[in-house]
Amino acid sequence: MFDSVPPAPPDAILGLNESFQRDDRPGKVNLTVGVYKDESGVTPILDAVKQAERLLVDRETTKSYLSMGGDPEFNRQVRALLLGEQNPAIAEGRAVTIQTPGGTAGLRVAADFLVRNQLSSRIWCSNPTWANHHNVFRSAGLETDGYEYLDESGTRLDAAAMLESLQSIPAGDVVCLHGCCHNPTGVDPSLDDWKRVIEIAQKRRWLPLIDLAYQGFGDGLESDAQVVRRFVESGLELIVVHSYSKNFGLYAERTGAVTLVAESNTAATTAESQLKSAVRANYSNPPKHGAAIVATILSDDVLRRQWLGELATMRERIRKLRSELVAGLAARIADRDFSFIESQRGMFSFSGLTPLQVDQLKSEHAVYIVRSGRINIAGLNASNLDRVCDAIAAVV
Numbered sequence: 001m002f003d004s005v006p007p008a009p010p011d012a013i014l015g016l017n018e019s020f021q022r023d024d025r026p027g028k029v030n031l032t033v034g035v036y037k038d039e040s041g042v043t044p045i046l047d048a049v050k051q052a053e054r055l056l057v058d059r060e061t062t063k064s065y066l067s068m069g070g071d072p073e074f075n076r077q078v079r080a081l082l083l084g085e086q087n088p089a090i091a092e093g094r095a096v097t098i099q100t101p102g103g104t105a106g107l108r109v110a111a112d113f114l115v116r117n118q119l120s121s122r123i124w125c126s127n128p129t130w131a132n133h134h135n136v137f138r139s140a141g142l143e144t145d146g147y148e149y150l151d152e153s154g155t156r157l158d159a160a161a162m163l164e165s166l167q168s169i170p171a172g173d174v175v176c177l178h179g180c181c182h183n184p185t186g187v188d189p190s191l192d193d194w195k196r197v198i199e200i201a202q203k204r205r206w207l208p209l210i211d212l213a214y215q216g217f218g219d220g221l222e223s224d225a226q227v228v229r230r231f232v233e234s235g236l237e238l239i240v241v242h243s244y245s246k247n248f249g250l251y252a253e254r255t256g257a258v259t260l261v262a263e264s265n266t267a268a269t270t271a272e273s274q275l276k277s278a279v280r281a282n283y284s285n286p287p288k289h290g291a292a293i294v295a296t297i298l299s300d301d302v303l304r305r306q307w308l309g310e311l312a313t314m315r316e317r318i319r320k321l322r323s324e325l326v327a328g329l330a331a332r333i334a335d336r337d338f339s340f341i342e343s344q345r346g347m348f349s350f351s352g353l354t355p356l357q358v359d360q361l362k363s364e365h366a367v368y369i370v371r372s373g374r375i376n377i378a379g380l381n382a383s384n385l386d387r388v389c390d391a392i393a394a395v396v
């Protein structure tokens with residue numbers, strides 16, 4: 001039976017990571033998958049995380065299953081992180097949260113919830129979007145389509161085209177929005193643009209599904225939640241998928257959440273029961289460890305402060321690397337302006353490099369970036385920056 005199964009195409013991001021591991025050229029540089037690396041090229045375990053783990057070793061009394069919706073304390077803490085402690089939607093019981101194994105499973109559960117309850121059959125993603133969005137949504141049975149995002153340069157937002165595109169999306173469809181630090185481009189709409197997006201959502205009556213995987217990596221923990229909070233203030237119903245892979249460095253612990261905000265608390269409670277039913281059909285209940293770490297840090301003033309400091313260090317380092325990359329490219333390439341890299345936000349930069357140039361970076365210089373031209377800025381450091389700038393200068 002299995003003889004007839006064709007090989008799956010390599011994954012656009014994780015597949016490259018695998019070919020990087022197989023490459024034995026010295027000095028190779030991996031700027032593909034979105035993981036933060038420190039100056040020595042290591043993805044560190046945050047000190048706040050290590051300390052929380054020590055506390056957990058002492059405090060944990062059982063490894064019995066969590067409930068389908070996960071750890072209630074984690075859910076309460078991350079909902080407040082997302083919406084703000086005093087958000088009326090929380091007090092009114094209109095915001096419900098379930099823990100999920102990372103943001104990816106959160107997206108899948110949200111999509112299953114929409115399909116199983118016949119709420120929608122189509123979702124619109126920015127063009128471009130995270131390489132796995134279409135894959136996850138289609139696997140759940142949603143049809144996917146795209147809305148305009150970038151201008152001709154491929155490195156800046158075309159706000160007018162995006163808004164026009166969003167205007168034409170029919171009522172009842174779902175629109176996937178990146179709450180901050182757009183993946184793969186690093187290009188975010190301004191708060192004025194978001195105001196228009198909210199007005200359009202209200203008028204056109206499509207449902208926002210906000211993917212928020214980089215809270216704290218853009219301008220700060222609170223600023224990066226502004227877009228979600230404005231949507232909630234506007235009275236719109238929405239779903240937010242939240243990830244703690246990046247901001248807590250918990251990649252392998254698969255720690256995420258889905259928060260659904262409804263018009264009434266009865267609608268929210270009923271929706272929560274359906275989200276849990278989708279969980280049961282997928283993985284029964286979520287893993288415990290990552291969520292326990294996040295809940296421990298967020299509920300302890302000292303650990304929380306320490307985490308905020310470590311998050312700020314990661315954010316500031318990425319900003320510094322953006323400036324260094326721009327300066328390095330300016331020194332080598334006189335006739336092309338790369339200053340847009342500094343106004344992009346989060347881990348990634350859409351560089352404007354063509355697939356051919358990306359292939360040359362890999363084959364001739366052992367510098368790996370995603371074929372769309374996405375560079376993981378957080379993978380740069382003092383020892384590889386010159387090599388990367390030289391390689392880019394050679395291929396453009």
Ligand code: LMR
Pocket residue numbers: 013014032033034035130132183
């Ligand atoms: C990325 O975009 O590189 C990350 O979100 C990791 C992944 O799973 O693709």
